[in-house]
Amino acid sequence: MALPRINENPQFELTIPSMNKQVHFRPFLVKEEKVMLMAMETNDQKHILKTIVNTIDACVEEELDVSKLTTFDVEYSFLQIRSKSVGETSKLKLECKECKTENEVTVNINDIKINVPKLDNLVKITKDIHVELSWPSFENVLSNNVVDAKSEVDQAFNLIRSSIVAIQTNEERFLAKDHKKEELDNFVESMTQDQFANLRNYVEQMPRLKHDISFCCTNCATQNTITVEGMQSFFS
16 A cells, blocks of 8 residues: 655645746645755855755746746745744744854744836947946856855855846847856946946845844843845745
């Protein structure tokens, strides 16, 4: 006699932020959690991100092209899936700004939202040249060495490069994917500070997984409000 099958029916909903697309998902299972824990032990950020994306792909019921997910799609989706798999609340240790005492604060994962601003993604560089931008997919982030950049300057520069979709002149449209990184780097490096700032402004407004948490310190009764950012910051 075959063993009973379990966890086939639980189904929840989430909305992929960048696509505004609603999908159904199941909690991740022990076999998937095991793979993720093994990935975490490597401390290899690329490997961890790929494992998380694979978990999202396995848990979402609808067909989803995960290669098009942005980094904030990945963080938000995984956090929602994890909340139904491990628990909808997470206990964080936050330091009081006044007395530096660590406070244990419970956060409801369902309260964490991502706001996607509506921006003009066509940035004017000169009267004849425009750059078309988009929030980079996690695959672009990996291929452009954003995750493992050696410095914050390199990380910012690589993120800007990975956000370029096309360069448009009055006569032609040059797709970024058809050109080498070196060509794109040379194009960006030839800009003035003001021109570069227009690109940087777009990238700096990319949505991030963050949440304001208010708590009263158990030691000195100071009222604190702390902004917590990044997916791993919400893990117990």
